[in-house]
Amino acid sequence: xxxxxxxxxxxxxxxxxxxxxxxxxxxxxxxxxxxxxxxxxxxxxxxxxxxxxxxxxxxxxxxxxxxxxxxxxxxxxxxxxxxxxxxxxxxxxxxxxxxxxxxxxxxxxxxxxxxxxxxxxxxxxxxxxxxxxxxxxxxxxxxxxxxxxxxxxxxxxxxxxxxxxxxxxxxxxxxxxxxxxxxxxxxxxxxxxxxxxxxxxxxxxxxxxxxxxxxxxxxxxxxxxxxxxxxxxxxxxxxxxxxxxxxxxxxxxxxxxxxxxxxxxxxxxxxxxxxxxxxxxxxxxxxxxxxxxxxxxxxxxxxxxx
Ligand SMILES: [Zn+2]
Numbered sequence: 505x506x507x508x509x510x511x512x513x514x515x516x517x518x519x520x521x522x523x524x525x526x527x528x529x530x531x532x533x534x535x536x537x538x539x540x541x542x543x544x545x546x547x548x549x550x551x552x553x554x555x556x557x558x559x560x561x562x563x564x565x566x567x568x569x570x571x572x573x574x575x576x577x578x579x580x581x582x583x584x585x586x587x588x589x590x591x592x593x594x595x596x597x598x599x600x601x602x603x604x605x606x607x608x609x610x611x612x613x614x615x616x617x618x619x620x621x622x623x624x625x626x627x628x629x630x631x632x633x634x635x636x637x638x639x640x641x642x643x644x645x646x647x648x649x650x651x652x653x654x655x656x657x658x659x660x661x662x663x664x665x666x667x668x669x670x671x672x673x674x675x676x677x678x679x680x681x682x683x684x685x686x687x688x689x690x691x692x693x694x695x696x697x698x699x700x701x702x703x704x705x706x707x708x709x710x711x712x713x714x715x716x717x718x719x720x721x722x723x724x725x726x727x728x729x730x731x732x733x734x735x736x737x738x739x740x741x742x743x744x745x746x747x748x749x750x751x752x753x754x755x756x757x758x759x760x761x762x763x764x765x766x767x768x769x770x771x772x773x774x775x776x777x778x779x780x781x782x783x784x785x786x787x788x789x790x791x792x793x794x795x796x797x798x799x800x801x802x803x804x805x806x807x808x809x810x
Pocket of ligand 1: 582583692696732733
């Protein structure tokens with residue numbers, strides 16, 4: 505059997521299983537980042553047979569009603585990369601698929617890339633030997649992390665390529681246009697701080713100030729929040745709700761379960777280059793995941809790959 509035939513047969517089996525899995529289910533949220541037009545089209549086409557794509561406004565209704573014929577799918581994009589504004593959004597509009605974009609308000613239109621993109625540029629330029637790893641830098645508070653990455657970029661004379669729309673962060677004008685086109689703009693903190701590694705005061709500031717920035721730049725009041733890297737906790741959800749948000753999303757890779765409410769919703773993460781088979785398989789596995797014991801309350805439970 506050729507490998508493409510094998511792949512087709514595997515996909516056919518997964519599709520049948522997914523059709524069964526979708527019966528009576530409430531829905532899923534997808535956690536995307538910098539998919540281009542073709543990549544988002546692949547994802548939409550892979551999911552369309554099983555799900556109804558909804559916008560943020562329909563989420564509350566769908567969570568509170570008996571599951572319909574088809575479960576819902578809400579697309580979300582984290583980090584506010586420019587490609588979302590220059591390429592992804594117009595493809596989503598063409599396909600009639602709504603989405604939520606979670607922006608990092610302190611980085612909007614910035615001349616500096618996110619630390620993880622700068623670290624990627626450094627690793628490409630000078631190799632990994634002289635550099636800290638991603639998880640090492642994730643473990644420290646955001647101010648120290650920024651300082652560390654600034655020093656490294658200066659020392660090696662390396663910067664991330666801001667001409668690349670998958671690196672550059674969108675501008676406020678671009679976010680305003682996206683909102684005008686019907687996309688929901690949510691918060692993803694001021695500095696992409698991983699809130700479980702910050703003090704409660706700093707976590708509150710990251711949430712409240714980002715909400716203020718959104719209004720100050722003429723956008724509608726922010727209703728929803730995505731925890732960077734999905735690092736959330738019960739007390740952080742409480743802080744978000746007390747700041748006036750109505751929903752938060754993490755990266756717990758499961759379908760929306762009966763016990764899930766707007767306050768804290770799981771999301772499935774897909775890599776930009778995910779194929780049909782990968783999208784189908786991961787979505788199916790995430791459905792089974794809600795039956796598994798030992799759920800990780802930090803939303804870090806990955807069944808396989810990312
Ligand atoms: Zn992020």
